[in-house]
Amino acid sequence: MRENVDLRRCNTFGLPAVAERYLPLTDPAQLASPEFRQPPTLVLGGGSNLLLLEKIPGLTVHVLMSGIAHADGRGRFRVRAGTDWNQFVRYTLDNDFPGLENLILIPGTVGAAPVQNIGAYGAEVAEFITAVHAWEYGHGMVELSPEDCAFGYRDSRFKREPGRFLITAVDFDLSGRRPLKLEYGAITAELEAAGITDPTPRDVANAVTRIRRSKLPDWFFLGNSGSFFKNPVVARSHYAALQADHPDLPAYPIDDDYVKLPAGWLIDRAGLRGAGNEKVGTYERQALVMVNRGGATGRDVLAFSENVRGEVMNRFGVEIEREVQLVPNGTAH
Ligand SMILES: Cc1cc2nc3c(=O)[nH]c(=O)nc-3n(C[C@H](O)[C@H](O)[C@H](O)COP(=O)(O)OP(=O)(O)OC[C@H]3O[C@@H](n4cnc5c(N)ncnc54)[C@H](O)[C@@H]3O)c2cc1C
Incomplete structure (x- = not known):
């Protein structure tokens, strides 16, 4: 536990903010400690969807537990909440488990992905989630089904019930082939410009990467x-x-x-x-x-x-x- 920690580098807006008390969560065993009896002011992931005001009173828990477990070798994954989302997407594509190609390059952590049901280019993460593992304050570890999560457009139960859950891991099912989603945004035009008529998931990921880089500022610089x-x-x-x-x-x-x-x-x-x-x-x-x-x-x-x-x-x-x-x-x- 540290006090008065500067969060400027922990949010992609680069906004000045100080956490009164700051606790890095690196091991699920920490959840048994007294700090996890009451909800904190902020559960922090990659800080890419936050507008921080200057002073964050009380406790900020920074979710840093990471790791990808390939549950069955056939496309079922359990991923710890602090894992970088984009790193996970790349891992699945590198291992020939397509599905997440339209969601490449979204900043942030796997644990935050269900919170606002991240989406881009016609895909939403909810389509691939089979379970969310969470610490429910005042209760203990729980496993939520997709129905329990009540996913909506950039919305979920986690957003609507702030302070109730801290997500520790997410289960994904990428087994089975789905048709590529090419109709949204400029994906088709981008593929045509690259002379690709029969795209692979990797081609789609590359097209989305190029489109995103041309449209969105790099938060590292802006x-x-x-x-x-x-x-x-x-x-x-x-x-x-x-x-x-x-x-x-x-x-x-x-x-x-x-x-x-x-x-x-x-x-x-x-x-x-x-x-x-x-x-x-x-x-x-x-x-x-x-x-x-x-x-x-x-x-x-x-x-x-x-x-x-x-x-x-x-x-x-x-x-x-x-x-x-x-x-x-x-x-x-
Ligand atoms: C350049 C840029 C492009 C983006 N593009 C997209 C896009 O295409 N689509 C899209 O949907 N979003 C997009 N976003 C928004 C952002 O990337 C996502 O919302 C992302 O999921 C946030 O992850 P994070 O780890 O940074 O969460 P944070 O910003 O740290 O937190 C966001 C919310 O989730 C909660 N939270 C975080 N981790 C946990 C946890 N383990 N348990 C419980 N609650 C938690 C926080 O308390 C907070 O309420 C973009 C952001 C940037 C900067």
Whole structure:
């Protein structure tokens, strides 16, 4: 246990924040110690989906237990929560267990992947999860089925019940071949440009890697937390009304009544791509990404993002919701 630990290097936004008490979790045996009787203020993974305010009171538990166990040699894996997500994806592809190729290059840890049901390019992690192992505060170790996890779009029970679970490991099933998902984003165009007509999962992973590198800033050089807002879901009638003024507004169908709108498009069309000041703003190439241009605090990012939310509401009458977790208040653990 350490006190007053600087978390600036533990969050991809590069925001200054100090954990009052900081405990690295490197071994499941630690869960029996008194520190794990009460939920901490923050369960920290790779810090890639967080908006940290300056002072994190109480306890921060940093999940650092890592390791990939190949359970049956046929595509069933048990992966410890602190394992780097991208490292796991590469491991599965290297060992010829496809499935996660569309989810390559998402920063963060395996333990955080179920929390917001990470997704990209038409795939979501929930499709591959068979069980989540977690420490339930006040109870002990539990195993949750996918139904127990109540996965939704960038959502799960872990997000809706903050402070209840600390995820220790995740089970994945990558046995069985699934059709490649090529229809989302620019994957097909990227493959065509590379002259690939009969792609392998590795080709798709390479295409997604190139697209992501061209669209997203490298957080090592320009602090950010990926998509700052979720794509809002609106009634089809609302979409039809918006289309009257904005015929080129894209939408992805959800069901007969609702569609999902791209938040990045709304921010862009509100004239806010690349907007901001010398400390904080939206990324010039992708309006959905907020960037720390240097010296920003969590409060600077929060204030700017609230302006963006307000502008989108004024312009389109659409509420956009934060995807990143605000700490200490808000919905983070
Ligand atoms: C450049 C960039 C691109 C991104 N692209 C995508 C994308 O394409 N798709 C996508 O879905 N996300 C994306 N993200 C967001 C982020 O990568 C994911 O949300 C990721 O899963 C966060 O993992 P983490 O370990 O960094 O979690 P953290 O940021 O440390 O934590 C996120 C939340 O999970 C909780 N948490 C973390 N670990 C545990 C645990 N073991 N048990 C219980 N709770 C836990 C935290 O308390 C917090 O509430 C991107 C981020 C960046 C910076």
